[in-house]
Amino acid sequence: MLPKHDLFISHASEDKDDFVRPLANALERLELDVWYDEFSVTFGDSVSASIDAGLKDSRYGVLVLSRNFLSKRWPEYEYRSLIALEDGKQKRIIPIWHNVTRDELLAYSPYLADKVAILSAGKEPLSVALEVMRIAVPEKFTELVRRHAAQQASKDLPSMELRKISKWPFMWGPLKQSELRRLRLVREILAEVFPQTWEDLVSDFRRDMPSAREGEIQIWERLAGIYAVISRKYSLTKGQKQSLFAELMRESLAIPVSPDSKNPEWILRAVEDYRESLPDGGE
Known part of the structure; x- marks a missing residue:
């Protein structure tokens, strides 16, 4: 069964207005099918459950890693679940570092810090969207x-x-x-x-x-x-x-x-x- 969407965006609710919504709008202008409203993570939410649900209906998941995102408590099983999603040959998670440093990510999760990521610093949403597009749907790019x-x-x-x-x-x-x-x-x-x-x-x-x-x-x-x-x-x-x-x-x-x-x-x-x-x- 083909995925319903090109990608979904998992993000902290605090980042929606200043970054995530403009990013989603830019991706839609590039004619990508984006799913993101249901994946706004608030306090107490299961991050891996959100990602797992998104991947069932999307080709790729975009993970917006910010200080707001990292402030959500993840129990140990959340890490294991996220890593399990990436165990296959096809990598389906695209991390974006948004207003966060590598040291902050390293202190929080060496796994997340070591993944190749897209950086949002100094870029317009369209520039970030083009980088996401190139990875997620290279044929459309x-x-x-x-x-x-x-x-x-x-x-x-x-x-x-x-x-x-x-x-x-x-x-x-x-x-x-x-x-x-x-x-x-x-x-x-x-x-x-x-x-x-x-x-x-x-x-x-x-x-x-x-x-x-x-x-x-x-x-x-x-x-x-x-x-x-x-x-x-x-x-x-x-x-x-x-x-x-x-x-x-x-x-x-x-x-x-x-x-x-x-x-x-x-x-x-x-x-x-x-x-x-x-x-x-x-x-």
Whole structure:
């Protein structure tokens, strides 16, 4: 059974107004399904019971660790329950340190202090939300990067309230030489309609999780291949090429082509070719 939500947020009730609600709103603007009202922990609540309940219906649990959160008394079995939730191969808890130091966490729980965490200090809620998104739903994060790239080429695509991706603070390791060669070819084919610099293109792919890169490169290769074939076959003008690229990007983002009987043959052909090129044949 698939989870109902992308993630839930377990937090101290005192942190809801100043941090948790703005974070949840930012995650929802990024089109994530967030569940958090039921997981406001007050004095006497079982923290692990709250987390356990959330994980039954969510892919990931976000744990907002603050002084307020740490002030709730956890009996020893609460620690054991939390650790048990993380015993499997798939880590499903994402800690956020909010107005708390490592020393404070270490004194409270070495287990919590040693976990890799997202820091909220000096960051806007949207920045924290992007980091959560990258971990919890990497496929949506990868699609977001592609959508942002597409918006640079076409103003007709639905936009999202985001800062420039170039200012996002996090990247994974460098791309392989074989990946770079493939991307150079894609960039060469799309240069007329997608004049992104080489540095920006590489940076975008470094923001994808390494496990998601291959799939994303394949999507761009399909886009470039179909674009090259259709634009040459129909001798498209520059304006038509831009429309072709925009429609292919819409298709890659699962944004349906408007059911307009006036759509030119080359648009319909490109969309059909793209769907047929998918691993499942578009079914």
